[in-house]
Amino acid sequence: MSDRSPIEWTEATWNPTTGCDQISTGCDNCYALTLARRLKAMGAQKYQNDGDPRTSGPGFGITLHPDALEVPRRWKQPRLIFVNSMSDLFHARVPMDFVRQVFEVMAGTPQHTYQLLTKRAHRALLLADKIDWPANVWMGTSVENIDTMHRIDDLRRIPAALRFLSCEPLLGPLPGLDLVGIDWVIVGGESGPNHRLLNPSWVREVRDTCQQAGVPFFFKQWGGRTPKSGGRALDERTWDEIPATVVAAAR
Template sequence: MKLSDQGLPPGYNFILPAVDEGAVRADLSGTVSLVGGELLWNVTVGCSGGSPACADCVAKPYWERWSRSNGYYVDADSWGNVIAYDYAVRVEPARWPQQPQRILVAPAGDLFNDKVPDAFIDRVLLVMQQHPQHTFYLLTKRAQRMKAYLAARARGVIAAENRSDTALRGLKWPLSNVCIGISCENQLTYMSRVRHLVETPALRRFVVVEPMLGPVRLDQVPLETRDILWPLKGIVQAYRGQDAQGRLHWEPLDQPLLEVPAIDWVVVGGYRGAAVRPMHPHWVRTILRSCQRENVPFFFKGWGDYAPTAVLDLSGDETLVIVSHDGTLRGRGVGSSTNFLAVQTEPVPDVHMTRRSDGQMRDLLDGRRYRQMIRDVAGKRVRLVDCSDLARMLHRLSNPQATVSGPVTATPAVANDSAMDASASAERQRPIADWLRHTIGKPLR
């Protein structure tokens, strides 16, 4: 397929050449799409990376093909260049069908990259406002910038360069046809981004865990003051203090310190690419159970290039990998000389994964497909929420009914056991840094 001199052709879902004979999928639309079936709107191309999931980025070959086709020089450092693609904003919306479509914004980049100016993002939002029949998905790793930008738009602020434009002066936010989301790959990236997500003004929010590189606990985010953010429930649980024996306690979940916007949708997917980083099925099941408890729609995209297998070819399968719950990889697929390795069964059994699995089984979790979509938000109201340490403390001081963090002399009513794993509460007599590390690292149930 040859690109025109004016820009991307209709559809712009390129067919990339297979890297090797074992490549399962060469269609880019299957690797950079959200859940499949979206139109890809490439308003920005290129990314400066910086995340653990960026080592084998599926969008990088697309960027290189796009750059060469448009006369840009490509070398080892060019991936850090970000293009705000003006043609995509001016011309491509006219090509979209009139019927409602799901449109993924900047699949080969990040609209909220620091190199993309606010004035350009204003114009992208205006196109979304002018096409209310379509649903747009804004997905970013830069949740802090997204929060700052969209909070300013909610207050009616636009970039100085656009203030003379009548149409842009009428730009509104939030828009009912726009869903905002964060992508993450492990517990630390999730914790660092989800707080910004719930503080961002929007009608719908989602989390994409792809590629999943380790266990992720979506339901609880311990904060620096020992309060607990529950993103799926939409609350902040107050830390009550310590009793005379030094045990930590929290307020009951039905008496939250703050109510915050809850996550509306969760998407999970495995790793695709040359590097070998398959995910353990127990990680996915844990997120599924958390979503089911809170009635949050869950979409499983699939295992990626590696999928679980029960039919073992220990002598001939060069791609076989044994995955432990802690992320340890063994087997010939990661360079071991043999597949005959002891398999652990406690506390969570190891699993065998291979590139040779049946392609039709790659999106099944325990024999079932999970493809729930985000729900409608008709009539939903938008709240601007500040979950910062200062905001929570001010809320405590201004609310006489709210608890004040600190030691207590009498044994308080123990918070709901599900708030944290209560079995470990007696051990929580360590400094806050140790407590955070303990909370993040303990096994998921």
């Protein structure tokens, strides 16, 4: 698989771990689970470990890949890197020692900017004071509906250089969204044959909240059976408006 990413808000992906488990409604149509099943069938070595069939599936068991730790060191040109697009670094079955090793690689490659995204913000918070947080690491959490907004409170207590929300797939309104301590918000609809519809009013409400708080807003796509880019029709604020001192390593 190419390390170059089609994801609009990043440039490359790096997977020192693979696999995950479904923990909330945003996981119901997980793209990574579907892709892992396909990669296992194709014989891809990283995806031969099966997960719990109740919460995961073929090729999607949590697996550590120590051999992948050195990959970013080989990338000399600065990149914006999504860490674990096929996993969650803060899954309970990823040992603390391995989490530290991932952070050591990120600290040792300051030419890159790393984007960590987790649905397990509480575990990330519990481990936060045991980790040295380099300036080139952004930390985000997924917030798909009102039931997952509690993750934001954990995220804002994590000492990352930049904290962001991924409201994708957005599955309901986010009333009372508090963006104190949050630096960037991504919103998008769900894609695929079983996609759930995105109500434009939910998107506009988040956009307006971001504008009122002065937080950059990135609208990725409306979703649908096949991805449809949101482009900049809804709002022209992108991650380029994040303070230059933070984003410099990605340029």
